[in-house]
Amino acid sequence: MLAAARSERLKDVTERVALTRRLVARYVAGASESDVIRVAGDLVGDGFTVSIDRLGEHTRDLGQAMRVADTYVSVLDELHRAELSARVEVSVKLSAIGQAFHGDGDRVALDHARRICHAARNAGTTVTVDMEDHTTTDSTLNILRELRLDFPETGAVLQAYLRRTEGDCRDLAHAGSRVRLCKGAYDEPPSVAFMRKADVDRSYVRCAKILLSGPGYPMLATHDPRLVEITGALASKYHRLQGSYEYQMLYGVRPEEQRRLVRAGEEVRVYVPYGEDWYGYLVRRLAERPANLSLFLRSVASKR
Numbered sequence: 001m002l003a004a005a006r007s008e009r010l011k012d013v014t015e016r017v018a019l020t021r022r023l024v025a026r027y028v029a030g031a032s033e034s035d036v037i038r039v040a041g042d043l044v045g046d047g048f049t050v051s052i053d054r055l056g057e058h059t060r061d062l063g064q065a066m067r068v069a070d071t072y073v074s075v076l077d078e079l080h081r082a083e084l085s086a087r088v089e090v091s092v093k094l095s096a097i098g099q100a101f102h103g104d105g106d107r108v109a110l111d112h113a114r115r116i117c118h119a120a121r122n123a124g125t126t127v128t129v130d131m132e133d134h135t136t137t138d139s140t141l142n143i144l145r146e147l148r149l150d151f152p153e154t155g156a157v158l159q160a161y162l163r164r165t166e167g168d169c170r171d172l173a174h175a176g177s178r179v180r181l182c183k184g185a186y187d188e189p190p191s192v193a194f195m196r197k198a199d200v201d202r203s204y205v206r207c208a209k210i211l212l213s214g215p216g217y218p219m220l221a222t223h224d225p226r227l228v229e230i231t232g233a234l235a236s237k238y239h240r241l242q243g244s245y246e247y248q249m250l251y252g253v254r255p256e257e258q259r260r261l262v263r264a265g266e267e268v269r270v271y272v273p274y275g276e277d278w279y280g281y282l283v284r285r286l287a288e289r290p291a292n293l294s295l296f297l298r299s300v301a302s303k304r
């Protein structure tokens with residue numbers, strides 16, 4: 001499935017079929033800015049906070065990187081106008097704003113990220129920098145370090161499946177530091193990542209301990225029932241008040257559990273993707289949920 005996420009041929013076939021509109025609609029807010037603002041407004045009305053992700057990664061064209069950054073600035077202005085920015089931030093993939101360019105990708109991505117952070121600051125909200133595959137981890141953390149000089153509120157993401165992540169948690173678990181901890185969504189080699197679910201889960205718990213026992217602001221991104229429970233127990237153990245950390249889950253994944261946590265008084269942020277470029281995102285979500293896979297494959301096969 002993760003190879004399919006990178007396959008141009010399968011992407012073409014999939015995008016041409018009306019596919020499973022139900023599946024796309026379950027995980028993606030819609031194609032347009034107005035779609036995502038409407039969904040974010042509804043979620044805020046239901047007691048959630050939100051992080052908006054403009055779908056698209058691996059931009060190889062300067063104009064496209066600029067347009068993606070412009071889109072973020074526009075969404076942030078719109079959130080401000082709609083009086084949602086106190087509860088809604090944005091998540092940005094650096095590869096969508098130039099990081100993947102040969103030569104000066106880091107500088108291009110940093111310039112665009114600064115512009116987005118500036119717009120977020122003006123709107124009264126924040127940016128979290130998503131983490132992508134392990135070949136980009138050092139570059140992403142370096143760019144984050146630069147960004148935080150001017151925008152210390154910028155969120156980081158660390159992936160528990162990487163062997164290095166405990167160390168990165170220690171580096172980033174300082175006062176004022178917002179860190180999202182997730183398992184990790186890419187197809188990584190055993191030299192850098194734990195392969196077995198049990199090892200990834202154990203790493204997640206070790207990392208959560210570091211973040212929750214430190215003075216920063218941990219953002220615990222998982223749908224795993226066991227990890228949600230363990231996280232809650234750790235938060236109590238380290239005398240964390242509700243609101244001094246948050247849970248994060250993806251739009252469309254375990255919505256009942258999201259509501260349950262809100263009812264229990266927890267801060268829950270829903271990560272809401274939108275945009276035309278939903279293919280890679282959808283396939284990664286399907287890889288995590290084999291039950292949805294047969295529906296997806298039947299739909300593609302029947303329309304070829």
Ligand SMILES: Cc1cc2nc3c(=O)[nH]c(=O)nc-3n(C[C@H](O)[C@H](O)[C@H](O)COP(=O)(O)OP(=O)(O)OC[C@H]3O[C@@H](n4cnc5c(N)ncnc54)[C@H](O)[C@@H]3O)c2cc1C
Nearest residue numbers: 130131182183184185221222223224248249250271288289
């Ligand atoms: C807010 C947020 C932001 C993220 N940001 C990043 C990022 O920047 N970089 C990155 O690499 N990864 C990111 N991820 C993805 C993450 O790394 C995992 O791939 C993903 O969350 C699945 O792991 P899990 O912890 O939910 O556990 P899993 O073990 O995958 O799932 C646990 C349970 O959750 C339910 N579930 C999981 N997926 C689905 C689904 N698609 N549909 C229905 N139910 C499902 C099932 O009940 C499953 O048993 C993010 C995840 C979240 C929640």
